[in-house]
Amino acid sequence: MSRARIQIAKPDIVRYFDELPSRVLKPREVYAILSEQRGFWRLAQNTTAERFVEFLLKHSKLKQYVFRFPQREEKCYVWDHAPLLAILLGLKKDLHFSHYTAMRAHGLTEQSPKSIYLTDERTTQVESSRETEISQAAIDTAFQKPARSSNNWVEHEDKKIFLLNGADTGHLGVIAEMMTDESGAEVKGRLTSIERTLIDITVRPVYAGGVYEVAKAYRMAKDRVSINKLVAMLQKLRFLYPYHQAVGYYLQRADYKSSQIDLVRRLSMEYDFYLAHEMKDTRYDQSWRLHVPSGF
Incomplete structure (x- = not known):
């Protein structure tokens, strides 16, 4: 690589990156910038994408973030600095915040969770398909076992970051909205709506601090949630298990309108x-045909 040419072009390169609308860039976006601007910057053809990035990491404000998730390593680049939530959304296309993280964004918890939940929609999972047979025995067996919990997480600073594989829902109930991280920085985020968040945490209370935190979220959502929207989403999601019975119980417990x-x-x-899964001491609520923790 001709150091002279890229050094001469450095002020133009820096100016270009300074003016980008987003400070978080996927690797392919950085490579595309090199391809598009190579002629204008008069860079040599042997200035490969790898060498271009290496130069910027050493001699500019470009930083690389690598998250070594067990399933696959994900990385992105940040020009100067960006809030963690923005960095995480930049790891892959169409990621969205969910569960406890969405709860916090919507003000549905008084806690400051130490885990951050990102969801990456994948192909439809068995649980979300009504084509699969279900029986009372199968439900009983499944819920006597511990809840499935993803091991696809990494530690970053003082946070545990989960990258969850979600069922393919066509991004149902995923919205774009400003979020505030713990430092007070505002981020334009992608996250589940209040209605979708309540459904998700009902399905996976393990990602929401447990059933008591879920119950509190239903109470805190009372004046803002649309039950019409929530029920419509439940019907579109076509869960194998009758999670709507748990939703109804939470609504009744939080004194929603009849x-x-x-x-x-x-x-x-x-x-x-x-x-929930693997409950030890339970009682049966006849009106919702639902086993719940004793005293809950």
Whole structure:
């Protein structure tokens, strides 16, 4: 690589990156910039993408972030600096924040979770398909076992960052909205709506601090959630298990209007169900055909 040419072009390169709308860049975006601007910057053809990045990392404000998730390493580049939430969204296309992280963004928890939850929608999972057979025995067996919890996480600073594989829902209920991180920095984020968040944490309370935190989220969402939207989402998601019975129980426990609760009661209740996995001491709520923790 001709150091002279890239050194001469450095002020133009820096100016270009300074004016980019986003400070977080995927590797392919940096490579595309080199391809598009190579002629204008008069860089030699042997200035490969790897050498270009190496030069910027050493001689400019470009930084590389690498997150070594067990399933696959993900990385991105940051020009100067950016909040962690923005960096994480830049790791892959169409990621969104979910579960406890979405709860916090919507003000549905008083906690400051030490885990951050990102979801990457993949191909449809068995659990979300009504084509799969279900039986009472199968439900009983499944919920006597511990809840599945992803091991696809890394530690970063004082946070545990989960990259979850989500079912392919067509990004149902995923919205773009300003979020504030713990430092107070504002980030234009992609996250689940209040309605989708309540559904997700009902399905996976393990990613939301447990059933008591989920119950509190339903109470805190009371004046802002649309139960019509929530029920419509439940029907589109077509879960194998009757999670709507758990949703209805949470709504009733949080004293929602009877007209709102009735929207969920209209859905069929063919099976006994469970509020969470591996509950030891339980009671049975007949009206929702639901096993819940004793005293809950």
